[in-house]
Amino acid sequence: MSEDQKRILEQQLWNIANTLRGKMNADEFRDYILGFIFYKYLSEKMEIFANDILKQDKISFREITPKLKQGKEYLEAIREEALEKLGYFLKPEELFSEVAKRGRGSNDEGENFDEAKTNFILEDLQKILINIQLSTMGTDSEEDFDNLFEDMDLNSTKLGKTPDARNAIIAKVLTHLDKIDFKLEDLESDVLGDSYEYLIGQFASGAGKKAGEFYTPQQVSKILAKIVTTEKHKLKSVYDPTCGSGSLLLRVAREVKDVAKFYGQEMNRTTYNLARMNMILHGVHYRKFDIKQEDTLEHPQHMGQQFEAIVANPPFSAQWSANPLHLSDDRFSQYGKLAPASKADYAFVQHMVHHLAENGIMALVLPHGVLFRGGAEQHIRKYLIEQKNYLDAVIGLPGNIFYGTSIPTCILVIKKCREMPDNILFIDASKEFEKVKTQNILREKHIDKIVDTYRSRKEIEKYSHCASLKEIAENDFNLNIPRYVDTFEEEEEIDIQAVMAEIKNLEAKRTDLDKQIDVYMKELGLVF
Known part of the structure; x- marks a missing residue:
């Protein structure tokens, strides 16, 4: 990714962050936007990991549904591997993009979001964030994921006065974030890490x-x-x-x-x-x-x-x-x-x-x-x-x-x-x-x-x-x-005689100018 593309991405993320600003201070809306970005990262990492395991079976992670005959067996095998390698587990229906799609409802992906067109996802989303933590219980990663999302209160009135208003703003943020490709499959790139650092710096400055x-x-x-x-x-x-x-x-x-x-x-x-x-x-x-x-x-x-x-x-x-x-x-x-x-x-x-x-x-x-x-x-x-x-x-x-x-x-x-x-x-x-x-x-x-x-x-x-x-x-x-380090700079010596001569010269010029002005004023019949 070029520096210009990176800057565009950083600006996109900052614009999405400002969607949440409302009446919140920098500390508060920081916790929400960084939390959502983190959830998106965990989801994408989970999907890439699961798809790699499922490659030999010629199915994708999202295709595992309750209707799939061996669905439970697939999920259990992936869960076991994920907890060992990634430290957490998410089900296909808990992935960020799936939740964003459900929340968007019949809204398009533009700027204007109609509350009436969104689907209510707040309760599901809060459960998913808790489930990420619960998936680590009793594993080596439990301490590292413990209460990671505790600062994201999706029922806070700072997000909106009513549940529907809060739902609409969160659905909008998830939709905009869903459109951004963090290029996690590019192992040489740390686009998301760099962008996260950029956002942290922006919040710090404010x-x-x-x-x-x-x-x-x-x-x-x-x-x-x-x-x-x-x-x-x-x-x-x-x-x-x-x-x-x-x-x-x-x-x-x-x-x-x-x-x-x-x-x-x-x-x-x-x-x-x-x-x-x-x-x-x-x-x-x-x-x-x-x-x-x-x-x-x-x-x-x-x-x-x-x-x-x-x-x-x-x-x-x-x-x-x-x-x-x-x-x-x-x-x-x-x-x-x-x-x-x-x-x-x-x-x-x-x-x-x-x-x-x-x-x-x-x-x-x-x-x-x-x-x-x-x-x-x-x-x-x-x-x-x-x-x-x-x-x-x-x-x-x-x-x-x-x-x-x-x-x-x-x-x-x-x-x-x-x-x-x-x-x-x-x-x-x-x-x-x-x-x-x-x-x-x-x-x-x-x-x-x-x-x-x-x-x-x-x-x-x-x-x-x-x-x-x-x-x-x-x-x-x-x-x-x-x-220990002498940084003293000697000032240039001032020639007092030269300065006095220059002052005399300026005084003489001013006297001549006064005389000329006096002549002009008399010609005009004015007193100077």
Whole structure:
């Protein structure tokens, strides 16, 4: 699929999404449209899988009806295979296109939908979404499909005041989605995955402050992903302790040939559902991801495990308990101090360091304050550098590149086995960006420069500097980037004598002009 075709598809999906908007905010109609797209994906995947099994019998999945003599046997055999390979099962009459066709009734496929011409499908549709989950009960995929559609309340009055109005809008959305070919049979293409990512990004840009809960802008994701995959072609594991929609984990997978397993944790229930859908939509087998829903700092779900690559965009300066009991927790005990209750940034750093494998790399985005704030944060910062020597690089990003906040941010890169243990690389990329409307954007050239500079550890005037550990100690472990990368631009000297001469010249010209105007005014009989 060409870039132009991809853009057309993305715009089609966004237009369909806006059909649902009504009085709902971005968060609410996001859950419906992404849920319907996911249902369509599961249906098409099911049909392709079943048709492949049935090829030798020379029938199609849709031809299996109660009237078919061996119908039950066929369905049971397909169900068993599907639960093992796909992790779920749908009957032929439960397929997306079948439901869309029933709901459309005698309406055509155009824009105008007459309520009276639609068939009522809300109850059937709600049952089907529940059946997808029920089909996994007692199987290995049960946890991955558990309550995936719980945020899609088809009886919500936000969809319409009456059941018929709600039915009409949903029938319309299903009809429009049914016309779109996601090309799932093209194994080399990830059209649907890319489109899903596009929609998630669109919702994030319109969701204001809440956006940071579930989405990291792709430009930042690329930097993190490229850094943690430096000199790696395959990864045993990648982990994100605040995984949101899972987009950052999936971005890492694009930088290597294979990721054996994805791990993540997300506190927000709705976002956790979105992450699991996103994984499955990108063709990640249910056995290849392990995403949990809980508060990472208070109730970590992957204790005892270490990961080869770790990426994160934790909520900036979030509150946490800072309970003294945590000082006996292996994640925090060796530091002797906990991150402040009002700023959990270093608690996330400590958590991630604990889970980092000896040969691993971790990269996370944090607010600039972590570089220079004092107290417990300075203590933790000093321990990481002086006692452990884990900090590999500090990268300053431009302000206003995250949705919902304009503050400048930085990336900390941490490795337990560093190739250059005698220095820390500082990169000041804060001034290299492109302004698009109200947002600052990092283009490919900006991303490539950051990553290339990190990988080569080049020193570039006014951009990067390798600071010795002694230099950092002399700065009392303050990592504020301007202390290490001098970006000061000398202003051109002003010739005061020349400026004064120019002012005298302008004053003389003005006097001459006043005299000329006075002559003209007298000729006209006017007083100047």
